[in-house]
Amino acid sequence: MVRRSGRRPGNQDTKQSILEAARTIFAERGFDKASIRAIAGEAGVDPALVHHYFGTKEKLFLASVNAPVNPAELIPKALAGPREEAGARLVALVLSVWDSPAGGAAVALMRSALSNEWTARLMREFVLTQVLRRAVAELGIDAEEAPVRAALVATQIAGLAVVRYVLKAEPVASADPQRLVAAVGPSVQRYLTEDLPGVF
Amino acid sequence: MVRRSGRRPGNQDTKQSILEAARTIFAERGFDKASIRAIAGEAGVDPALVHHYFGTKEKLFLASVNAPVNPAELIPKALAGPREEAGARLVALVLSVWDSPAGGAAVALMRSALSNEWTARLMREFVLTQVLRRAVAELGIDAEEAPVRAALVATQIAGLAVVRYVLKAEPVASADPQRLVAAVGPSVQRYLTEDLPGVF
Numbered sequence: 372m373v374r375r376s377g378r379r380p381g382n383q384d385t386k387q388s389i390l391e392a393a394r395t396i397f398a399e400r401g402f403d404k405a406s407i408r409a410i411a412g413e414a415g416v417d418p419a420l421v422h423h424y425f426g427t428k429e430k431l432f433l434a435s436v437n438a439p440v441n442p443a444e445l446i447p448k449a450l451a452g453p454r455e456e457a458g459a460r461l462v463a464l465v466l467s468v469w470d471s472p473a474g475g476a477a478v479a480l481m482r483s484a485l486s487n488e489w490t491a492r493l494m495r496e497f498v499l500t501q502v503l504r505r506a507v508a509e510l511g512i513d514a515e516e517a518p519v520r521a522a523l524v525a526t527q528i529a530g531l532a533v534v535r536y537v538l539k540a541e542p543v544a545s546a547d548p549q550r551l552v553a554a555v556g557p558s559v560q561r562y563l564t565e566d567l568p569g570v571f
Numbered sequence: 572m573v574r575r576s577g578r579r580p581g582n583q584d585t586k587q588s589i590l591e592a593a594r595t596i597f598a599e600r601g602f603d604k605a606s607i608r609a610i611a612g613e614a615g616v617d618p619a620l621v622h623h624y625f626g627t628k629e630k631l632f633l634a635s636v637n638a639p640v641n642p643a644e645l646i647p648k649a650l651a652g653p654r655e656e657a658g659a660r661l662v663a664l665v666l667s668v669w670d671s672p673a674g675g676a677a678v679a680l681m682r683s684a685l686s687n688e689w690t691a692r693l694m695r696e697f698v699l700t701q702v703l704r705r706a707v708a709e710l711g712i713d714a715e716e717a718p719v720r721a722a723l724v725a726t727q728i729a730g731l732a733v734v735r736y737v738l739k740a741e742p743v744a745s746a747d748p749q750r751l752v753a754a755v756g757p758s759v760q761r762y763l764t765e766d767l768p769g770v771f
Contacts (some may be wrong), residue, residue: 373666389710416607426586433624448626452614474659482685483738484738485681485682485685485686485733485737485738486682486685486686491737491738491739494738495739495740495741495750499740501604518741518742519742519743519746519754520740522598522734522740522741522743523743523754523755525729525730525734525735525740525743526731526743526755527727527730527758528729528730528733529729529730529733529734529738530725530728530729530730530731530733531726531730533685533726533729533730533733534722534725534726534729535687535726538684538685538691538693538694538695538729539690539695540695540699540722540725541695541718541720541722542718542719543722543723543725543726544632546719548725550770552651552769553767553768553769554698554723554767554770555723555726555768556763557761558758558761558762561757561758562754567753567754569750569752569753569754570750570753
């Protein structure tokens, strides 16, 4: 019998056990309080093995929810660069990921976040608190305003994704990405950097 | 044995059969092409009985998806009045419905639209095409622009609902409604009535 790959099936089983343990522990404790040690304990393996297979807690989390891309890498990149076009760049990034072959997995993850309490909790902790809020703070915004601005950005981005990719409502569903960037970018920009009277 | 109400159980069965038939026919044909006649046929009852129990096709549709309110009545009301505050009024309306006791049913319906293809289709046909698009056209906007503007409004409103009520992400989840109106109203206003360079 010829092995089709150098990987031993046992490794796949171990990885699978770790992913399942990760889902359990993340669900119970949330992203912040879940530790690699606890996940390793739940899976009955050494913590070093978890690090070996998955690297950081962030990457293990992304693997456990089948995330097709790493927002922690992409979002700060999109927000870097000229401040007054950050909104347009963020919208363009979101559209480029969701319009790509990775988009199917992104839709699945979004649906899951909208129907499962634990995915919802993790998405808001991870995407919002860990990633978007920090990236927004990098724009040189008052630290006290960053959480509100990040959450407002999330309302517009999540809504664009829901209407275009989940509800598939026309004319947004098949609109040219550039046209959507022109339409939605300024709203995101407003949340990111403009004065918001009545809010602050 | 004492009857607790004047309603005969048979009527409830008939209403239930009609609602089930409505779900089937709406799912197969969409809102526009579904007819009371076809729904009555599917339920094995006279079309007059469907009208008797549910009134219009619109009301039957809302009953079949367990909609807690009638957007066809509420949205045009919110958009009537001073044009330059239509965005704020629409956001205030959405928040007042979702923050009310009816909000639980609204969240359930939203979740359903995000996970079931047929509810998604009906929501985009009903809320977007039948209601929002017509209401936007009433603002005296170029008829060709109304579908795009309505869909852009939908991205912001849907995203606000998703972040506040489904993902329950802070600080949006427990923000004062007035603060959210101040934050999100101008974005909706922009989609409703302002120039959108690069879009039109």
